[in-house]
Amino acid sequence: MAIITHRLLAFIAALMLVLLQAGAGTAQQAAADPHAATGGAQTLEDILARQRGEAVDDDFRRGATGDPSAAAPITGQLGTLGGVSDPELWRALRYGTADVIVSSRAPAAAVVIQDSGMRWLAFREGPLATYGGYLLLGVLVALLLFYLLRGRIRIDGEKTGIPILRFSAIERFAHWLLAGSFVLLGITGLTLLFGRMAIIPLLGKESYAPLAHAGKWVHNNVSWAFMLGLVLVTLFWLVHNIPNRHDLKWLAQAGGMFSKGVHPPAKKFNAGQKLIFWGVLVLGVSISVSGLSLLFPFQISLFAGTFETLNNLGLPQLVGLDALPSSLLPHQEMQLAQLWHAIVAFLFIAMILAHIYLGSIGMEGAFDAMGSGQVDEQWAKEHHGLWYEEVTGKPAHDPTHHAAD
Secondary structure, three states: OHHHHHHHHHHHHHHHHHHHHHHHHHHHHHHHHOHHHOOOOOOHHHHHHHHHOOOOOOOOHOOOOOHHHOOOOOOOOOOOOOOOOOHHHHHHHHHHOOOOOOOOOOOHHHHHOOOOOOHHHHHHHHHHHEEEEEEEEHHHHHHHHHHHHOHHHHOOOOOOOEEEEOHHHHHHHHHHHHHHHHHHHHHHHHHHHHHHHHHHHHHHHHHHHHHOOOOHHHHHHHHHHHHHHHHHHHHHHHHHOOOOOOHHHHHHOOOOOOOOOOOOOOOOOHHHHHHHHHHHHHHOOOHHHHHHHHOOOOOOOHHHHHHHHHHHHHHHHHHOOOOOOOOOOHHHHHHHHHHHHHHHHHEEEHHHHHHHHHHHOOEEHHHHHHHHOOHHHHHHHHOOOHHHHHHHHHOOHHHHHHHOO
């Protein structure tokens, strides 16, 4: 009996020693990796950091997707019977490392879960819609204040009644094709972006559904007219929008928009119109390329290669950022393209609102140039004196007053 009791006590002591050694090893591992003590789960500090809006390194989970070589030899499949548990399988699906086999040949068919979807949605419905809306509202308020303080920019001299051809029929067609399609794209795009937060509360889901469906169809198909118009106006007007020395004087005098009787020299397009033209060209090409990537999902990848180039140039580090991701899932490419498309659209709309104002109620006679294509001779002398001299061969101003211009 004594021998049995002695052996039992020795066994218990040995077992306690093993447990103590295991506990010490676990404590050392937890000290090196705080997630080891939680079995690979989030720590309290991770949770608090995420609540504070701070970035949390998830590499400890990103790589914890099991050992495929330890899969059950009977089934040959990953899962709870093999070397990968359910949590590890979901992490592999989330971070795009799972070996997913699908029957579809679609480029993104194997993406079951993609981790950036909620971040994209939060940015789209948060900062994008908020600051984009403030931008457009701010432009409208600024234009209203300008109109109230400056009033309509009118012709200083008496109208002569002599018309001068300003734009040909084909030029006006290209302009209105571009302008009309842009208005439709802007309205339908804003409808789709603000539908959930602004339109549904007013009209209800039943009324918004057909509106959104029609808006999507219009947006997708009218985009081709916009791109055609962009090509046409570029071909017709590119040579006339090359900057020259007269543009500096026009800019120095702000085109006379804030002072009556001031008419800086300008050719067919003044410096302000040239800024609009180059803005339309740059933003138009950018929004067209991103739009094409959205029209043909997963076929055009814009950002992975761009990010890699920026990383190689060291540009992110210059502004204090980490390296940009150069490996993106197909859905992430689409999400970034949609965000970029919307950001460029807000800038584009803001610029065109100012252009529409000056081309309509903001300046007397400006709409005639794109309406009938003809402007009054006095209007041409005041606003585009150098162009007037080129097309008529007559001086735009009395030589005694030319120095003032």
